[in-house]
Amino acid sequence: MTVYFIGAGPGDPELLTLKAARLIASCPVCLYAGSLVPPEVVARAPGAARVLDTASMTLDETHAEIVAAHTARQDVARVHSGDPSLYGAIAEQIRRLKADGIPCEIVPGVPAYAAAAAALGQELTVPEIAQSIILTRMSMKSTAMPPGETLENFARTGATLAIHLGVRALREIERTLSPHYGPDCPVVVAYRVGWPDQMLIRGTLSDIREKVRAEKITRTALILVGPALGEVRDFTDSALYDPMQPHVLRPKARRAAKA
Numbered sequence: 444m445t446v447y448f449i450g451a452g453p454g455d456p457e458l459l460t461l462k463a464a465r466l467i468a469s470c471p472v473c474l475y476a477g478s479l480v481p482p483e484v485v486a487r488a489p490g491a492a493r494v495l496d497t498a499s500m501t502l503d504e505t506h507a508e509i510v511a512a513h514t515a516r517q518d519v520a521r522v523h524s525g526d527p528s529l530y531g532a533i534a535e536q537i538r539r540l541k542a543d544g545i546p547c548e549i550v551p552g553v554p555a556y557a558a559a560a561a562a563l564g565q566e567l568t569v570p571e572i573a574q575s576i577i578l579t580r581m582s583m584k585s586t587a588m589p590p591g592e593t594l595e596n597f598a599r600t601g602a603t604l605a606i607h608l609g610v611r612a613l614r615e616i617e618r619t620l621s622p623h624y625g626p627d628c629p630v631v632v633a634y635r636v637g638w639p640d641q642m643l644i645r646g647t648l649s650d651i652r653e654k655v656r657a658e659k660i661t662r663t664a665l666i667l668v669g670p671a672l673g674e675v676r677d678f679t680d681s682a683l684y685d686p687m688q689p690h691v692l693r694p695k696a697r698r699a700a701k702a
Contacts, residue, residue, distance in 0.1 A: 450552015454637030470520035479524035559633035573671035575602035581609035598623040603669035610664040613652040629672035
């Protein structure tokens with residue numbers, strides 16, 4: 444048997460990859476994080492499948508279910524939100540699987556920041572405005588951040604920031620980022636991206652906290668910060684389609700001939 448760690452994407456069942464949908468529909472055991480994965484995603488599991496919401500379960504309990512499936516030679520669809528490589532808590536699960544000799548495979552999914560950018564209808568890497576995206580999180584009640592991985596250090600880069608688990612720390616985010624990005628820097632709080640009640644709240648570092656408070660959002664939100672999130676119009680075209688920039692598929696000789 445194999446345990447498949449499956450990225451379910453941000454919420455929209457149609458954003459599942461073909462492989463993810465096939466595996467969920469074929470595995471006799473399905474464990475999913477019900478607080479983050481819509482029931483529609485696992486509704487495609489076989490009718491006789493053992494489908495369990497792991498939101499209230501401990502690591503020991505979920506592992507016991509996997510061990511039982513392994514004994515019965517049943518594949519397991521372990522369904523996580525977004526992409527499991529990012530804050531998926533799969534490292535500790537894989538460590539236990541390896542210790543017990545249980546094979547596993549990771550199936551990537553659409554990460555929340557990509558789905559948020561799509562919902563906003565814009566690119567996050569605008570030429571000469573922002574070419575880097577930093578994915579990070581706030582500590583809050585989670586494990587501590589490693590030394591050096593501080594919001595202050597990331598802010599010095601001026602890159603687009605995608606901050607997870609931070610909607611309750613907007614005051615600290617404003618205080619830390621404003622000296623580097625300026626109080627008028629664009630901010631988007633993306634609430635439950637891909638779900639029917641999705642909400643995209645646009646603001647600035649100086650006013651986003653009040654806007655989020657007015658909507659009473661306290662969880663399940665991604666915070667995007669950076670100048671690329673604004674109404675940027677005056678920027679340079681990328682070199683990708685520039686006729687003056689030859690590359691292997693558009694050699695200089697061919698460009699000269701067309702000229």
